[in-house]
C-alpha cells in the first residue's frame with residue numbers, strides 16, 4: 696500500500712532530521728580543548744555546513760512526502776502536478792513521493808538549477 700510506504704518514508708525523514716539536528720547541536724557545543732587550531736575550527740565549520748545541507752535535503756524530502764500525502768487525501772495522487780498526466784505505476788512504486796511524471800520532474804529540477 697503506497698499510503699503506508701509514504702508514512703514509513705515520512706517517519707524515516709523525520710527521524711533523520713532529528714538525528715542530524717542532534718549531531719549538529721553536539722558538534723556546535725564548545726569544545727573542552729583550551730587551544731584549538733584554526734584548521735580544527737575550519738574543519739568543524741565545514742562539517743557543520745555539510746550537516747546543515749543534509750538537513751535541508753531531508754526537509755525537502757519531507758515536503759515532497761507531505762505533498763504526496765496531501766494529493767492522496769485530495770484524490771489527485773498519481774496524477775502529475777504539472778501536466779496532469781497519470782504518473783506510471785512503476786514510478787510511484789519506486790518513488791512513492793513523486794508528484795510529477797518523469798518528464799515534468801526533470802524539467803522542474805532543471806528550472807531549480809538555473810538561477
Ligand SMILES: [Zn+2]
Pocket residue numbers: 775776777778779780795796797798799800
Ligand atoms: Zn507531467
